[in-house]
Amino acid sequence: MWTPTQRYPDPAIEILDPAFARYRVFSAGVERLATGFRWCEGPVWFGDGRYLLWSDIPNNRILRLDEESGAVGVFRRPSNFANGNTRDRQGRLVTCEHGGRRVTRTEYDGAVTVLADRHEGKRLNSPNDVVVASDGAVWFTDPPFGILGHYEGERAEPELPQNVYRIDGETGALEAVATDLAGPNGLCFSPDERILYLVESRATPNRRILAFDVADGRRLTGRRVHVDAGPGTPDGFRCDVDGNLWCGWGMGEDALDGVMVFDPGGRLIGRIRLPERCANLCFGGRHRNRLFMAASQSLYALYVDTQGCAGG
16 A cells, blocks of 8 residues: 655655765655556647646556646547557657557647557557657567556557667668567667667666667667566667666566656666556656656656656
């Protein structure tokens, strides 16, 4: 059962390396903002409207939290079993949909534009997570998780390998930029966009976070293991302005549910304990210093002394 901290600093925020101490706000504790969902994913912050959107995948809806009032309502239902969400550089919502097996953009007037649903004539699997680079290109992962059953989509046979794709921001051309992956999941860029981080969530023997060098803003080279997750399950993540990775985590025998924080070298420096596995997160609030955490059946938040990268 969730109970908020009654003392500061919040013991749920653990400093595992002195480098993490500067990111903890002494009098800020983990808050549970809402609960009662089935599987929370894909939070995205809309600063111009002061609200957060996130997906409740099995309930086939996108939810909205109003920052000022704390009210929670439905933004879109049905959502085509929406999973990952982000905003493009014009502020429009970009969404990965399991049900439509596609990536969409919600226009200013509410119309939905399909950005990608096929590659080389074959249907995508079930787009999972998405980021938009400063040049407008949309990068997303495409594992088969949403077509494995009827809980988070519709059961179907995969037609394509499990790839990472890039949609060109000018031409709309779709190309596979990383292949031969086992469960590509969360992804994000480093602050300078020279590195793309990617969760390989079905890698064996351990799940891991990979790092790629980004060449010319479109090609991935230098594939390497950035973090060996051991028994843990990294999922969605975002980068702060100092290059630290804030990673949703959990669901392992010895793993801690919540958020793990790694420095740019891949060293674990801190963690945030939650009573549920955290699937994904984002930075929001007026100064992008509030961490919103979509964790299983609940939505949590924590003020931190850093800022999320623009575009994340």
